[in-house]
Amino acid sequence: xxxxxxxxxxxxxQEGRISILNCDYTNSMFDYFLWYKKYPAEGPTFLxxxxxxxxxxxxxxxxxxxxxxxxxxxxxxxPSQPGDSAVYFCAAMPDRGSTLGxxxxxxxxxxxxxx
Amino acid sequence: xxxxxxxxxxxxxxxGEKVFLECVQDMDHENMFWYxxxxxxxxxxxxxxxxxxxxxxxxxxxxxxxxxxxxxxxSLILESASTNQTxxxxxxxxxxxxxxxxxxxxxGTRLSIL
Numbered sequence: 001x002x003x004x005x006x007x008x009x010x011x012x013x014q015e016g017r018i019s020i021l022n023c024d025y026t027n028s029m030f031d032y033f034l035w036y037k038k039y040p041a042e043g044p045t046f047l048x049x050x051x052x053x054x055x056x057x058x059x060x061x062x063x064x065x066x067x068x069x070x071x072x073x074x075x076x077x078x079p080s081q082p083g084d085s086a087v088y089f090c091a092a093m094p095d096r097g098s099t100l101g102x103x104x105x106x107x108x109x110x111x112x113x114x115x
Numbered sequence: 116x117x118x119x120x121x122x123x124x125x126x127x128x129x130x131g132e133k134v135f136l137e138c139v140q141d142m143d144h145e146n147m148f149w150y151x152x153x154x155x156x157x158x159x160x161x162x163x164x165x166x167x168x169x170x171x172x173x174x175x176x177x178x179x180x181x182x183x184x185x186x187x188x189x190s191l192i193l194e195s196a197s198t199n200q201t202x203x204x205x206x207x208x209x210x211x212x213x214x215x216x217x218x219x220x221x222x223g224t225r226l227s228i229l
Binding site for chain 1: 119145146148155156157158159160163165173205207209211214215216217218219220221222223225
């Protein structure tokens with residue numbers, strides 16, 4: 001059963017505009033949320049994370065928003081650039097019990113930024 | 116920077132062969148992970164390890180085993196390769212002493228079983 005869901009398999013955005021990637025989760029034990037970016041033929045690269053005690057974390061052009069009551073998070077990229085074209089994975093991590101350190105991944109969203 | 120190195124980028128093996136995929140990390144991380152990535156299915160966890168000689172099953176361990184004899188090295192073993200194990204295999208590591216630590220990935224091994 002998928003505990004982390006990315007319901008949009010793809011997103012297409014014009015260069016310079018905002019990209020919004022969405023993620024939903026079902027497990028209330030998740031305490032940390034991470035976003036990864038993956039180019040073809042490379043491993044995923046860690047992008048940004050957020051703890052459940054926060055509702056926003058920002059790093060340059062990337063901002064992650066967390067709505068715990070809705071079990072929803074989103075990644076905003078502003079402004080979008082062609083180099084941002086990649087698959088983006090949402091991941092969640094519980095902070096209790098024997099699963100410390102394990103990540104639960106969504107299936108990914110392919111972002112295409114066109115000029 | 117954390118460096119996770121997977122021994123092969125591409126590998127072609129035959130059905131029934133025993134296949135070894137090797138992964139080495141250079142940051143003294145406690146945790147190591149093996150995933151496979153298939154189109155439309157995202158990253159699925161096969162096995163992980165919190166310490167030397169320790170292993171735990173992930174979501175899809177069937178047909179696989181692992182070995183962690185040294186802290187920096189985590190091996191994935193396909194006991195008798197089958198065509199449905201053709202996939203991209205990704206190794207990752209993370210620091211195990213603090214909560215919320217990100218996993219760092221290698222560049223993957225694309226394995227084809229003929």
